[in-house]
Amino acid sequence: MDFIRPTSLAEALRAKAEVPEAVPIAGGTDVMVELNFDRRRPPALLDLNAVGEIAKWSEVDGRIRLGAAVPYVRVIDELGDRLPGLAMAARTVGSPQIRNRGTVGGNLAAASPAGDSHPPLLASDAVVEVASVRGTRTIPITEFYLGVKRSALEPDELITAVLLPPADGPQQFSKVGTRNAMVIAVCSFAVALHPASGTVGTGLGSAAPTPRRAPEAEDYIAGELSALWQSPAPLADSVLRRFGELVGAAAQPIDDVRGSAAYRRHALAVLARRTLGWAWHDYCEGRVTACA
Amino acid sequence: MTQMTRTSNPPLTTPITGGVGESPLRPDGALKVRGEFAYSSDLWADNMLWGVTLRTPHPYARIRSIDVGPALALPGVYAALTHEDVPGQNAYGLEHIDQPVLAVDVVRYQGEAVAIVAADHPETARRAAAAIVVDYEVLEPVDNAETAIFGEGVPKLHEGGNLVRYVPILFGDQDATAEVVVSGTYEVGMQDQAFLGPESGMAVPAEDGGVDLYVATQWLHVDQQQIAPALNLPQDKVRITLAGVGGAFGAREDLSMQVHACMLALHTNKPVKMVYTREESFFGHVHRHPAVMHYEHGADRDGKLVYVRAKMFLDGGAYASSTGAVVANAATLGVGPYNVPNVKIEGWGAYTNNPPCGAMRGFGAVQACFAYESQMDKLAEAIGVDPVEIRLRNALSEGSVMPTGQLVDSAAPVRELMERVRDKPMPPARTSEVDIRTMPGGASNTTHGEGVVRGVGYGVGIKNICFSEGFDDYSTARVRLEVIGGEPVAMVHTAAVEVGQGLVTLQAQIARTELGVQRVTIQPADTSVGSAGSTSASRQSYVTGGAVQSACAAVRAEVFDLARERFGVSDLALEGGKVVSASRGVLADLSDVLGDRAVEHTREYRHRPSFPIDPLTGQGNAHVQYGFAAHRAVVDVDVDLGLVRVVELACAQDVGKAMNPDAVIGQIQGGSAQGLGLAVMEEIQLSGAKIRNPSFTDYLIPTILDMPPMTIDVLELADPNAPYGLRGVGEPPTISSTPAIVAAIRDATKLALKRIPVRPEHITGT
Numbered sequence A: 001m002d003f004i005r006p007t008s009l010a011e012a013l014r015a016k017a018e019v020p021e022a023v024p025i026a027g028g029t030d031v032m033v034e035l036n037f038d039r040r041r042p043p044a045l046l047d048l049n050a051v052g053e054i055a056k057w058s059e060v061d062g063r064i065r066l067g068a069a070v071p072y073v074r075v076i077d078e079l080g081d082r083l084p085g086l087a088m089a090a091r092t093v094g095s096p097q098i099r100n101r102g103t104v105g106g107n108l109a110a111a112s113p114a115g116d117s118h119p120p121l122l123a124s125d126a127v128v129e130v131a132s133v134r135g136t137r138t139i140p141i142t143e144f145y146l147g148v149k150r151s152a153l154e155p156d157e158l159i160t161a162v163l164l165p166p167a168d169g170p171q172q173f174s175k176v177g178t179r180n181a182m183v184i185a186v187c188s189f190a191v192a193l194h195p196a197s198g199t200v201g202t203g204l205g206s207a208a209p210t211p212r213r214a215p216e217a218e219d220y221i222a223g224e225l226s227a228l229w230q231s232p233a234p235l236a237d238s239v240l241r242r243f244g245e246l247v248g249a250a251a252q253p254i255d256d257v258r259g260s261a262a263y264r265r266h267a268l269a270v271l272a273r274r275t276l277g278w279a280w281h282d283y284c285e286g287r288v289t290a291c292a
Numbered sequence B: 001m002t003q004m005t006r007t008s009n010p011p012l013t014t015p016i017t018g019g020v021g022e023s024p025l026r027p028d029g030a031l032k033v034r035g036e037f038a039y040s041s042d043l044w045a046d047n048m049l050w051g052v053t054l055r056t057p058h059p060y061a062r063i064r065s066i067d068v069g070p071a072l073a074l075p076g077v078y079a080a081l082t083h084e085d086v087p088g089q090n091a092y093g094l095e096h097i098d099q100p101v102l103a104v105d106v107v108r109y110q111g112e113a114v115a116i117v118a119a120d121h122p123e124t125a126r127r128a129a130a131a132i133v134v135d136y137e138v139l140e141p142v143d144n145a146e147t148a149i150f151g152e153g154v155p156k157l158h159e160g161g162n163l164v165r166y167v168p169i170l171f172g173d174q175d176a177t178a179e180v181v182v183s184g185t186y187e188v189g190m191q192d193q194a195f196l197g198p199e200s201g202m203a204v205p206a207e208d209g210g211v212d213l214y215v216a217t218q219w220l221h222v223d224q225q226q227i228a229p230a231l232n233l234p235q236d237k238v239r240i241t242l243a244g245v246g247g248a249f250g251a252r253e254d255l256s257m258q259v260h261a262c263m264l265a266l267h268t269n270k271p272v273k274m275v276y277t278r279e280e281s282f283f284g285h286v287h288r289h290p291a292v293m294h295y296e297h298g299a300d301r302d303g304k305l306v307y308v309r310a311k312m313f314l315d316g317g318a319y320a321s322s323t324g325a326v327v328a329n330a331a332t333l334g335v336g337p338y339n340v341p342n343v344k345i346e347g348w349g350a351y352t353n354n355p356p357c358g359a360m361r362g363f364g365a366v367q368a369c370f371a372y373e374s375q376m377d378k379l380a381e382a383i384g385v386d387p388v389e390i391r392l393r394n395a396l397s398e399g400s401v402m403p404t405g406q407l408v409d410s411a412a413p414v415r416e417l418m419e420r421v422r423d424k425p426m427p428p429a430r431t432s433e434v435d436i437r438t439m440p441g442g443a444s445n446t447t448h449g450e451g452v453v454r455g456v457g458y459g460v461g462i463k464n465i466c467f468s469e470g471f472d473d474y475s476t477a478r479v480r481l482e483v484i485g486g487e488p489v490a491m492v493h494t495a496a497v498e499v500g501q502g503l504v505t506l507q508a509q510i511a512r513t514e515l516g517v518q519r520v521t522i523q524p525a526d527t528s529v530g531s532a533g534s535t536s537a538s539r540q541s542y543v544t545g546g547a548v549q550s551a552c553a554a555v556r557a558e559v560f561d562l563a564r565e566r567f568g569v570s571d572l573a574l575e576g577g578k579v580v581s582a583s584r585g586v587l588a589d590l591s592d593v594l595g596d597r598a599v600e601h602t603r604e605y606r607h608r609p610s611f612p613i614d615p616l617t618g619q620g621n622a623h624v625q626y627g628f629a630a631h632r633a634v635v636d637v638d639v640d641l642g643l644v645r646v647v648e649l650a651c652a653q654d655v656g657k658a659m660n661p662d663a664v665i666g667q668i669q670g671g672s673a674q675g676l677g678l679a680v681m682e683e684i685q686l687s688g689a690k691i692r693n694p695s696f697t698d699y700l701i702p703t704i705l706d707m708p709p710m711t712i713d714v715l716e717l718a719d720p721n722a723p724y725g726l727r728g729v730g731e732p733p734t735i736s737s738t739p740a741i742v743a744a745i746r747d748a749t750k751l752a753l754k755r756i757p758v759r760p761e762h763i764t765g766t
């Protein structure tokens, strides 16, 4: 197995074009597991750890450009105020060791339905920036996930960044696992309030073959909130419940060793109702962002 | 022969002091914390080969043919062996010799070893094993214990049928009736020991035609007894040295890679190392028996027990392992630490095609305790008293008689243990200030208090300490006292296995106390000294502790003889490196008295005998000593999501004598955590006799965020029969924490919860 260690993005893209089967490695927290379990025997590893361009974040044209190789620990420490949903999700990833190494780019490329980054990226209408020697393109997050562990990334492309607006309203993320830390999501849910546009974004994890939004729930709650953005008032329990039901209905979960489909649907409804309640409460209290 | 070999850790000599009753640091502690301790997976010889096992993917199948040709064709492969290459008897086992070293014409569980390969690189060995072609005729597996024994048309998995052992316990009037009757069926899922150091070791061929094996195990001599016949070698040509053990909990009592590595080493004439992968480890050792238990309790209006009747089915899986003893424990301890005048308990251990089950901390007592404690809570409710009160009214005590007819002849402070956990202050109620890490769901941010209900539950359990039913249960210690560098040094040599519990610390403490020296060296455990018996059944402090104490006493007696000759006094003691007379004070330095003499004695220690139980009535003095612990659990349950956070565990346990108080606390915390795991998350999930979650991704054990703070009361009520009065510590806390936690979840949810582990679905009903 070859080990390629480019020191610039241009070099990395050339290497990926030359050897499209080369497997990129960022934090390695997915890749190394696959190699150790002999699930994958790539001819080459393309180490992205010396590619400085993708290991930083910046604010560009009112959007956060989060480099693909920025580890979770930095998302938590440096972006908790601007990307609270993503930071909350990052906080639930694995253990401190995993958060020190693991990246959003790696989570995206792995495209596991259980990846914790996906729900908040969906809820915030993120855009994935990918590049190859052929050029750079952006992929709306809803078009990025194609199937279980399959994404819209072409063989010669690398993920360079995700672009997303800084929070314009409260955001929440919540995940169910059968222990209190270091657990893969049985199901997860993210919600983002967008007072400026009068909309609400959602994201569901471990709920279907791909991470997905719950459009009907979004439409329903946008309708319910339309009169309330200007004069916030507590939401009726029935509204929260209806929102939860619609989120549950948007799921297409499976029975597996981590939980039953029925439980997942039920739990998603609970998470949706609770997280919306917390986010709306924060909005009413005049808090734009919230971190639990 | 080898350039560089790492086989075991050096003898443990550290400048640590501290005798019996103190808590000196562990001599292996710094090495372990620094990552310098050599575990069995760190073994190394320069020219060694790597051994790998080919396992069947089928729980039940006939083997039509095995072709190792494709494996041997790979460069770097030195051997590919099947049952045809087993030099001796192709069978081993702890109680029944029923398990083949390598499968012959049938495989009886998923993961059973079919062939072994040695190659110059682990990757090559793995590929070679995968290249072996096995032609199977796949059969329908038997995956239910009760059906295996009583079902019609069920295939016989072994010649004698599918019953491993039936144990009835008949006591008093079997037809007794009572005013208040509660009944229930309880189920325990298959728990795994989940040790961190996978099965591993290295076999080195010796010039005398024998083999030296370095391995992580629990009982060197029982390994030797099983390995030698399989290799067709006399026992003394199979020399075993303990390699660093990364946890055991019962899972290393049975053989895993021992014979395989030796076969490959003898065949290739090279050292062969084998290390199971994490996934393989789930197939490489026995698990805790899953159980289905039907119970009926009858009591009078005051809640005094009149009778207990129970039928319990324990699934032993494909091979017997220690199923017989596990069933006997479940049955003989099946009513719990209570006075019951009339008992009828029947326990069955079955062969199925599920993964083999055997020893795990608590050993049959765990399963029974979940059932009888659930029943006691039910009875409390039926009578209308609280759960502690019902236990107090029926509590066993010294002088009580067990359903086996055995008199409880030393401390049995069940009442006091219950009262102590009851009287602990309750943890504070939740405040409105939310720290999600303390909530059900923890860091995952699932609740800020919504749906959270608090519950409190109690559990108390009983465990037999040491091996039971007439087993000749002994340990051997060799102690040598000599002057090294001007100082008296005691050397302690046993075959007793340190699995992380701190036995090496304790052996040195005993030597310091008995010989009045500071410096003690603990030799690596190996088979050049007599058997120490198993590191299990909470027995090593008792039995090996007893052996070290008596070997020290023999050494001391000889030193006294020397001193008597020289000083003409006989009121002697060894203290602080001096020989002291009660009447004349310090007589001399111990090193003076010893001179260049080495005083060495080897002693065997046996606890008082136990006796077999009558196979028809279950009557007999089966057990040596009983251990007791009680727990109170406080939990918060998110009733909407079915998530549980254990808020606090209080435990009280009688240990007879806290030989090393810190180590005692460690055992109670660790045991309680393992019981917590069984209560709410730990289960090997099976489907059609196949394991669905052979990984630490999906076999979850508690993290530090799942384990709550504990308050612990340690009682020291000496047992006059035991060395120093001690009572085995390791297992009791595992037994009672599970039912206490489940009772607390029931208290919060008002659900019946008949199965453990309790899953979120059981609480939400989805």
Ligand SMILES: Cc1cc2nc3c(=O)[nH]c(=O)nc-3n(C[C@H](O)[C@H](O)[C@H](O)COP(=O)(O)OP(=O)(O)OC[C@H]3O[C@@H](n4cnc5c(N)ncnc54)[C@H](O)[C@@H]3O)c2cc1C
Pocket (backbone or CB within 6 Å): A023, A024, A025, A026, A027, A028, A029, A030, A031, A032, A033, A048, A068, A069, A092, A093, A094, A095, A098, A101, A102, A103, A104, A105, A106, A107, A108, A109, A110, A114, A115, A116, A117, A157, A158, A159, A160, A182, A183, A184, A185
């Ligand atoms: C113990 C443990 C616990 C875990 N817990 C969680 C958890 O709670 N939640 C969760 O979501 N995940 C979890 N994971 C999975 C993993 O940590 C995450 O998916 C993480 O985000 C992966 O990031 P990485 O940088 O380590 O990816 P890597 O392992 O380096 O790569 C992952 C995949 O992405 C590809 N890749 C990486 N960077 C790029 C790029 N820039 N362009 C194109 N392709 C790229 C790689 O080729 C590979 O296919 C856990 C893993 C472990 C080992």
